[in-house]
Amino acid sequence: MKHIVFLSDVDGTIITRDISLPQIIRQAVQDFQSAGGYFSLCTGRSIIATQSIARELDTNLPCILYGGAALFDFKKDQFLWMQPFVNDEILASIRMVYEKYPDISIQVLCDDHIYIVRRNQRLNLRGIAVENEGPIEEIASIHGNILKIVMCSDSTENLSACQSFFSENIAIFAFSSRNFVDIVPKGAGKAGAIRRLADFCNIPLSDFHAAGDGMTDLPMLKLAGFSYAPENALEEVKRNVSLIVPGVREGGLAKALNHSKKIMEEKNDQGSNR
Numbered sequence: 001m002k003h004i005v006f007l008s009d010v011d012g013t014i015i016t017r018d019i020s021l022p023q024i025i026r027q028a029v030q031d032f033q034s035a036g037g038y039f040s041l042c043t044g045r046s047i048i049a050t051q052s053i054a055r056e057l058d059t060n061l062p063c064i065l066y067g068g069a070a071l072f073d074f075k076k077d078q079f080l081w082m083q084p085f086v087n088d089e090i091l092a093s094i095r096m097v098y099e100k101y102p103d104i105s106i107q108v109l110c111d112d113h114i115y116i117v118r119r120n121q122r123l124n125l126r127g128i129a130v131e132n133e134g135p136i137e138e139i140a141s142i143h144g145n146i147l148k149i150v151m152c153s154d155s156t157e158n159l160s161a162c163q164s165f166f167s168e169n170i171a172i173f174a175f176s177s178r179n180f181v182d183i184v185p186k187g188a189g190k191a192g193a194i195r196r197l198a199d200f201c202n203i204p205l206s207d208f209h210a211a212g213d214g215m216t217d218l219p220m221l222k223l224a225g226f227s228y229a230p231e232n233a234l235e236e237v238k239r240n241v242s243l244i245v246p247g248v249r250e251g252g253l254a255k256a257l258n259h260s261k262k263i264m265e266e267k268n269d270q271g272s273n274r
Contacts, residue, residue, distance in 0.1 A: 002267040009212035010043040028254035067184040068193035069147040083188040084145035104153045110144040149183040191219035228256040
């Protein structure tokens, strides 16, 4: 039997800050899995920000979290793999941003804690609420496995200037949207994590289907055998996918899942007729 792995981004693809998980997507995931498909999430979110939707959708493969810096199995509630930063190197970079750009918010996502180093109005309005809880903490207090840094500002110019603080030898620096930047360790990223997941489940990348809306999703979308973007995705993302589906407000991921289910069923029918 031919299996397809469907990987989906979360924010802007399944839900938004204003739109919760539609029933039509829940049903489409169930139908896809019942036909023999594997469904998982590939997101920049942390464990705490992903766990409710992963459990609602009953993901039947480990999820790619922290922008590709970790594989996490929500069934077993454990990490299968992670690629953390070397703390001394990355904390020095964070200090430079903190001292030079007071307008930039800084969140440091570790495997067991989220440190809020600085907040701003944009983070409070547009950030993931569950990742923006708790007190402001000193950089010196940060410890543990640092998997991702999130920065945001009204000034894209200031955010762009921060890239010089993060050496390509230790970090991948990418805009997740116009005013948000995600920084993950070198050797992480969604593309590398997909390859690890493919090895883990022993399914070739050609049988991976993926959906996403942002620039940080592009490496995943380009690697997958088939790719989708919602109408609300960035133009560059839409230019690089196999099929554009309705936007997140219309529950377009359900159409993508149903399309992948049909492809999987056709391949299995062809195999049984040989």
